Amino acid sequence: MPPADPCPCGSARAHADCCGRLHAGAPADTAEALMRARYSAYVRGDAGYLRASWHPSTRPDALELGDAAATRWLGLEVKRHVPDGDRATVEFVARYRVVGGGSAARLHEISRFVREDGRWYYLDGAFPRR
Incomplete structure (x- = not known):
């Protein structure tokens, strides 16, 4: 049976048991876990977590997520x-x-x-050439 509040990262676990722990302040065990938590933060519109998990040397001064309900x-x-x-x-994709x-992107x-x-x-990240 799937969890009532599934984690957006696709782990098939509840958000509270997955990326929610990181959003609440627990450190990520791996870079992949951090990337999954950042994806989940985008899904949930959590700009605070995104800024906190961004390295200070490359972190933007402001982070505008736009209308989260539009995505x-x-x-x-x-x-x-x-x-x-x-x-x-x-x-990742x-x-x-x-x-x-809008069409899927x-x-x-x-x-x-x-x-x-x-x-x-x-x-930081780069977009690979196709």
Whole structure:
């Protein structure tokens, strides 16, 4: 039986037992876990978590998520997670649709992460060429 409040990251666990722990302040065990929590934060419109999990050297001064109700997130696929000590790369595809007749779109990114003082942070990402 699926959980009453499934985690948006696609883990098949309840949000409270998955990304919700990280949103509440627990550190991510891996860069992939942080990336999944960041995806879930986008789905839930949690700009505070997104800024807190962004490395200070690359964090934007402001983060505008726009109208969260206008975007319907459809799913996340992690293509690869490459840990390398205190650095890691995560490649993923996030699918979404703009509410009100928009066609489905996909965000394909290769993200870089760094671990400092036991916490993972998002550094930046690049969109691979097709």
